[in-house]
Amino acid sequence: MKLTQWKGIVEGLLFVAGDEGLSLKQISTVLEVESDIVEDIINELRDDYLTEDRGLRLVEVAGAFQLTTKKEHSGFLKRLIDSPSTTTLSQAALETLAIVAYRQPITRQEIEEIRGVKTERPIHTLVAKALIKEVGRVEGTGRAILYGTTKEFLDYFGLKTIEELPPLPEKIDDEYVQEEADLFFEKFQETIDESK
Template sequence: MDFPKLKSIIEGLLFLSGEEGLSIKQIAEIVDQRAELVTDAIEEMIGEFSRHGRGVQIMKIAGVVQLGTLPEHAAYFEKLAYSPARSSLSQAALETLAIVAYRQPITRVEIEEIRGVKSERAIHTLVNKDLIVEVGRAEAIGRPILYGTTKSFLDYFGLASIKDLPEPGLFEDSENLEEETQLLFNKLDMQQPDAPENDVQSVFDFEDEGSSNEQDFAGHTEDEDPWNSSK
């Protein structure tokens, strides 16, 4: 494999890995090249991205390599995250938020196993709206990001703590997920007596994220669930 092709493949891998990133060892195993060669390629890419004024950068964080945006562009990203066109959440994001609320801390892969479809876009939406946040890293291969709900989530629904959530559904697989999610947010709506009518629904109106076209996953995870009385 020639060096330019190696760099191109690495860039694609980093893009697909999202916020979780990849370790040098993982990349080397995927491309079937020496770790030293992968390191050299990444170092060269870091310089090239900077010299060419790219809108993204390659970062090394906690032993993993990932793509990230430039801090000096943060003001523009905030406008995107909080623009009126993005003030509502899709069914995919609602389902993801419900899963995180009841199964936290939880990784992206575990969320996807429960939903049965890819959920990276929904997770990014919730992070941008300050409803979920990275709370740590799982003790597993690649140290995947663990997600949990934020203080903003509690404040919006008038909850003192996450334990004040309504009695949950199972949130274990995709079979009844839409119904369970709608029931949860209806209950949260009723818990806000001073809020304007349909206030929750106005913020969490559904947008079509094309979730029906997302790739299916098989199986589901059995994670620790502090609200599951059977454990």
């Protein structure tokens, strides 16, 4: 396979890995190639991102490579986050928020096990909107981030403490869960709309 093809694959892997990044060994294992070849691919990708016409850069943090945005573009990214059109939350973000609210502190992996799908993007959205935040790290290998709700979350819902959330029923059937989820999301959306 050509180096340009490898670069595209590694770029995709790094995009999917998100803020956790990937080590040389992980990339090497996935590609089934030697580490020195992966180093060459990483170095070429890093050089590609150094040009002015690219919006990303490739960085190494604690032995893991990850894609990040360029600092000089931060003003535009802030405008995107602060713009009124981005104040509504997707269904995925609302589901993730409900899980964090009731199960905090919770890791991204635990959220994904409950939802059955990846949650990196919803978590980024919720952190950017200051509705959830990092509240600690799990002990042991990997030291995964633990997420919890913020004061802003309580303000949105008019709660004094997290204990004021409505209790979850002891016996849950699918129809009840859907009704409760719809009510929760409807109330949350109303609150966001009112804050505009």
